Amino acid sequence: MKKIIFIFLSFIVAVSTVNAQKDINFNHTYPAGGKLLMCVDSAAKNVFYAIGFPNQPYTSFNFLPEVHNVSVSINFRKNISIPNYRYTILVDNKPIVLNKSIDMSQLKDTHAEGDEELFSTTTLGIFPIKDKIITIITYDIKKPQDVYKTIFYGKPIPKAKIKAFGKRFIIEKGVDYSYITDPKEKTNLNLTKKDDELTIVKNRTDIDYLYYTTIKDKQTNKIIFESTTWKYGGIIDEKNESLPEINIDKNIFKKSGDYEIIIQPSINWTNCLNCDISPKETEQYVTRYTLSITLEEENYTKKELFIYAFIVAFSIGLIFLIILYFIKKRNKKRLAEQEQQKNTAKLQLNSIRAQLNPHFLFNALSGIQNLMNKNEIDNANKYLSKFARLTRNVLDDKELISLSQEKTLLDDYLQMEQLRFGFKYEINHSENLDLDNIEIPSMLLQPFVENAVKHGISKKAIDGKIVITFTKQANDLVLTVTDNGNGFDTEKKNDGLGLQLSNSRIALLNSIYKENRFTLVIQSSTNGTKISLTLTEWL
Incomplete structure (x- = not known):
């Protein structure tokens, strides 16, 4: 059987x-x-x-x-x-x-x-x-x-399962471990300065060698860790068998954020004969866990530090350029306004000069008429000759003239008036002044000199005296006109057109030459009048 x-x-x-x-x-x-x-x-x-x-x-x-x-x-x-x-x-x-x-x-x-x-x-x-x-x-x-x-x-490959996440930390006598067992698919993990190592513990199978592990930074989508090796001996399961584990240096985690732990078979799914397996089918063999890492201390690579430094420098540079742009724009606007004010002031100056010229010419013609009425024909001819040269200088529309030109203009004018009133005059200057190369606004002193003649010494005849000085004081130019007339009350409003126009002209000059102030000081008594005009930092 x-x-x-x-x-x-x-x-x-x-x-x-x-x-x-x-x-x-x-x-x-x-x-x-x-x-x-x-x-x-x-x-x-x-x-x-x-x-x-x-x-x-x-x-x-x-x-x-x-x-x-x-x-x-x-x-x-x-x-x-x-x-x-x-x-x-x-x-x-x-x-x-x-x-x-x-x-x-x-x-x-x-x-x-x-x-x-x-x-x-x-x-x-x-x-x-x-x-x-x-x-x-x-x-x-x-x-x-x-x-x-x-x-x-010939069986389906079992899907790996993570049994625990552990971290090693430093203590006084060495190191110790803490574990999160049976973690969820998304697990939070805090890593402090004392923590130095992360451990991933997998379930044990007969084909542990088949599985490899990768860690991907979900923020950059880059793989930051790979391992095909499993260690045994650290963790013992309920069957008294060692579980496979891998140990990972904490420093691979540069920043806080989400990291994906991927455990999958070491199989190239496209390297086979008659391959007919889809990514969806291979996904059944892949284990994925998300580890949400919070770092007590962030780490940066040299490249990241360089990028951050570049971004900061670029931002500072951009802010600087924007500020510079607005400063330039504001300055341009301010300069345009100043230029407009300056042009306006110049127009007003020209207007004042246009009023001063006829005023001066009218007074000069009155002087000629006065001599002719007195039948002083020779003096009238001399006066007229001086007047002709003076008129050419007065009508020459120059904004600035040299001190020597101003001296000549005053000299001609005083010689004309001297024919009428017989007074004495002096024009003095400091030896260290270069009269030919120092310029001042044209006809700056003429209205004050004319005022000294008309209202100061015209009645004193040969006893009258006028002294004009050009003086250098440090970097200032000081111009003075002194007469020995009867003086006037400086507190009382003056109705003279020449003095009013001169005051207005000085105010306009100060708006144009902001760095060079024009200061007018009038001192008057019964013994005479002294007018001082200081051009600050002019020299």
Whole structure:
């Protein structure tokens, strides 16, 4: 009876193998990792094969989500001692072949994918893989330390889960830890100056090596951390097993804000044969957590400091330029107003000069008439000759004339009036004054001199005297007109047109020459009158 049952089971296995072989495409061979090759279902898509890991150099991973059956073979170069090799096969972590040697009678010569090199190969078996995990371990008994592990994964890859976030902080006797267990998808975490390290603890699986971790700054969308390595030994779970963890330097977090923790399989989803898997489907294998970090002390890179310094400097420069623009605009407006005031003052000055000239000419003509009425023909001719030259100078429309020209004009005028009244006069000046190169407003003293003649010494005849001086006092120019007439009351309003026009003219000159004040001082008594006109900082 037992013999019948054994024969029946062998028949079923044989039939299954034959059916499996009918579905497998033996014309296309995939590298499976190490010395192993594999062939899969003819209609299979999304075959991710021979995935290696930097931290697991003897481990290869094959993800076969749509494969039902897989045929696994092993290849040896001709220079390898095949009898030294052993292999173990596990299905869902249960051994079905244990430490078995290679059946030399089953070896065949073959070329690997058309390679000219000749290999010896044999099939280790055909296995149903759907919803299963097949692990094949191979090693050379002469090199027992080099154990090659190849996984054929026919199940959905489990999604990683973060068990805890921890932070290490400095204490007096060393360091200590605090943990946030079973964190939510968005977790707040405060990092102080004493905190120096962040720990991410993951749930334990048989394929921890498959997962890699990245941290992305959600503000800049840049990856700031990557790791494919997991450590064990820090945290123990309820089964008394060490949980995988990674330790991260706190200084990677430069600023407070949201950071995305991403844990996903180390699989290039586009590197496969007949790839037909969408991003939406791959997202089911990705774990995402948001860590909202609050830093007690912000860190800045040299580039950021340079950018901030540039922004501050640019802002200050821009503000300076704006202020400068408005200052220039205001100054331009003020200068325009000053220029307008100056032009207005000049027009008013010209108007006053236009009134002074006829006033002077009228008085001069009156003097000529007076001499003619007295039948003093010679004096009238002399007067007229002086008057002609004086008239040319008076009618010359110059704003400024030299002190020597002003002296000549006053000299001519006084000589004219001297013919009428017989008084004496002097025109003196400091020796350190360059009369030819110092200019003053034209006819500045003439109205005061005319006033001294008409109202001061006209009645004193030969006893009358007028003294005019040009004096330098530091940087000031002082002009004085002194007479020995009877004087007048300076407090009383004067009706003389010449003096009124002169006062108005000085006020206008002060509005034009703001840095050079014109100061008029009149001193009068019964012994005479002295008029002083000071041009401040004129020299």
